Amino acid sequence: MKKWVLLLILVGVIANILLVKGPFIWDDQFFVVDNPNIRQVKVLDYFLKPHWLETGLAMGFKGFYRPLVSLSFALDYQIYGLNPHGFHFTNVIFHIGSSILLFLILINMGLKEAESFFAAAIFSSAASLREAVAWVSARGDVLSMFFILFSFYFVLKRKDIIAILIFSLALFSKEMALAFPFFLMVYFYYRKDNIKRIFPFLILDVVFLIIRAHFTSSRILSSYGFWTLVSRTIKAMGFYFVQGIFPFTGKVFLSPFKVYENNIYYIPALIFVFMVGAFFVRKREKIFLFAALAFVFLLPSLAVVWLEIPHTVAFRYGYIPAAFLVPITVLLLTSRPFIRKTLLPLFLIASIANANIINLYWTRESLFWEKAHIDAPQDPYFAIRLAGKYIENNKIEKAGKLLSRYLSKPNTYTPVILHILAILEEQKGNLKRAEALLRNAIIVGNQVEKWELKTYGELIYDLSSHYVVLSSILRKEGKIDEAERLMESGFKKYGGNKNYRDEMALVLSLNGKCERARSLAVDWKAAVELVCKLWEKGDPYSRARLYIYRNQFEMAEKICNSLKEEREKCLKELEKQRKKIRGR
Numbered sequence: 001m002k003k004w005v006l007l008l009i010l011v012g013v014i015a016n017i018l019l020v021k022g023p024f025i026w027d028d029q030f031f032v033v034d035n036p037n038i039r040q041v042k043v044l045d046y047f048l049k050p051h052w053l054e055t056g057l058a059m060g061f062k063g064f065y066r067p068l069v070s071l072s073f074a075l076d077y078q079i080y081g082l083n084p085h086g087f088h089f090t091n092v093i094f095h096i097g098s099s100i101l102l103f104l105i106l107i108n109m110g111l112k113e114a115e116s117f118f119a120a121a122i123f124s125s126a127a128s129l130r131e132a133v134a135w136v137s138a139r140g141d142v143l144s145m146f147f148i149l150f151s152f153y154f155v156l157k158r159k160d161i162i163a164i165l166i167f168s169l170a171l172f173s174k175e176m177a178l179a180f181p182f183f184l185m186v187y188f189y190y191r192k193d194n195i196k197r198i199f200p201f202l203i204l205d206v207v208f209l210i211i212r213a214h215f216t217s218s219r220i221l222s223s224y225g226f227w228t229l230v231s232r233t234i235k236a237m238g239f240y241f242v243q244g245i246f247p248f249t250g251k252v253f254l255s256p257f258k259v260y261e262n263n264i265y266y267i268p269a270l271i272f273v274f275m276v277g278a279f280f281v282r283k284r285e286k287i288f289l290f291a292a293l294a295f296v297f298l299l300p301s302l303a304v305v306w307l308e309i310p311h312t313v314a315f316r317y318g319y320i321p322a323a324f325l326v327p328i329t330v331l332l333l334t335s336r337p338f339i340r341k342t343l344l345p346l347f348l349i350a351s352i353a354n355a356n357i358i359n360l361y362w363t364r365e366s367l368f369w370e371k372a373h374i375d376a377p378q379d380p381y382f383a384i385r386l387a388g389k390y391i392e393n394n395k396i397e398k399a400g401k402l403l404s405r406y407l408s409k410p411n412t413y414t415p416v417i418l419h420i421l422a423i424l425e426e427q428k429g430n431l432k433r434a435e436a437l438l439r440n441a442i443i444v445g446n447q448v449e450k451w452e453l454k455t456y457g458e459l460i461y462d463l464s465s466h467y468v469v470l471s472s473i474l475r476k477e478g479k480i481d482e483a484e485r486l487m488e489s490g491f492k493k494y495g496g497n498k499n500y501r502d503e504m505a506l507v508l509s510l511n512g513k514c515e516r517a518r519s520l521a522v523d524w525k526a527a528v529e530l531v532c533k534l535w536e537k538g539d540p541y542s543r544a545r546l547y548i549y550r551n552q553f554e555m556a557e558k559i560c561n562s563l564k565e566e567r568e569k570c571l572k573e574l575e576k577q578r579k580k581i582r583g584r
Helices: 002-021 028-033 043-048 067-080 084-108 113-125 127-134 136-156 160-171 175-191 195-215 226-245 256-260 263-281 286-306 315-333 337-362 365-375 380-392 396-407 414-427 431-446 450-459 463-476 480-494 498-510 514-520 525-537 540-549 553-562 567-582
Strands: none
Touching: 002 084, 002 113, 002 127, 002 337, 028 067, 028 084, 028 136, 043 067, 067 084, 067 136, 084 113, 084 127, 084 136, 084 315, 113 315, 113 337, 127 136, 127 315, 127 337, 136 160, 136 175, 136 315, 160 175, 160 195, 175 195, 175 286, 226 256, 226 263, 226 286, 226 315, 263 286, 286 315, 315 337, 337 365, 365 380, 380 396, 380 414, 396 414, 414 431, 414 463, 431 463, 463 480, 463 498, 480 498, 498 514, 498 525, 514 525, 525 540, 540 553, 540 567, 553 567
């Protein structure tokens, strides 16, 4: 057995080592990089607060309660700081650990050592499961999987007290672990074991649900019709079944609508349901047992289809069910000696190769967003992130053309797209065009349905930044009075925002309303004070400088030319400001 374990570790390293080189991607910015709660280890806090709410990801609801994920991030931070490689290394270690546990479990369930090895090795290298392992923010999946398998291992060893304690760790990693007692129910039915053994696990489920309900709020149910959701659930089931028994893919991101639009998934869904039903008729068949076990773990993933969230079907949701679907493939491929000796090793080699191809996309952020955009071109979010990479590389025109395609049909991300396009126009010196785009962004943003604001929050609709950037453009155009009216119109709603207060303070100071400006300024106190002192001095040179800062150059030039001793100095400041506004 030892040689199989060592070989399994080798496969795990070969299939996953590239992932360690990956950067922080996507939500990692909120959950790790900008998360102040992981800078120190606060174990009690993690269990008493929904920490995702305090990460800067203002989702509008408290939908996540995963204390062990927060704790694991905090421990990683103590060791690695903000080096992403350390966080990825932790994910990989837990994933390889799960594959070893799966190997031991399958042997205890009656599979041969070779069969158990290939099933665990394919699970370890499955390309379609990369998202759960490669994405730091998916830590909950790899933690929960590890503790579920660890708990089940002790159940098989009839050490239920240890199993219950470990199961609690799975629950506090991700709520999908709630399915575990029902998983045990199916297995005990197969083994004709004492069903009473699951009662402590069910009680722990109830306790966890009560705790979680106290710290979180419910997600919003989908607005789609009942039969539409039923149809989508069936197709999602078919997709996860295929992903589990044939874990190959060429994608880094799965578009839910690509699943929902594909009626072919009805067929594997029906096969899956047939296999689960067959378990109760021919309950000694291991293939049907694994189908039933996987189905139980799939139920939480299918429940996600009924929620009003962007990604109702995702590769990571199939991570836990796949551990019990892969053995089905192995059992089918070991049914004949020739197949077992030739096709099964080739299957594993192909799986490792496919995994490493997908791994490459996770090692560079620009590659990831480009591939995600190719995988889901209809999703504006990926276009926005890819455009961001183009802008970083000074490919302004390319970014603008990419985003402009998504304005023909209004969508959830339209305000953000308008905002970015406005900034690009500003960089090119087209202030009028930038102003028009930002005014449109504010109008569209204010028209967003309340449920969308509640679901996506400031992550998508940072309306305060629309006001701030538009005000700065109006200042560049010398429209200080318009800028003040704009900022006043949004102050009641966004006046608590630091950036908003600073911009408004500067605008007020430019209009001579210094008392209020000084009270509002946060980081821009020095700039506000400088402008206010010019108002207080009131001499011609100070008035000229005020007009320069207000970008009202004709009036500034007139006053500068009227000066005697400070004329040249005034005109130099004026020209410097003109060049700054022109972006030269």
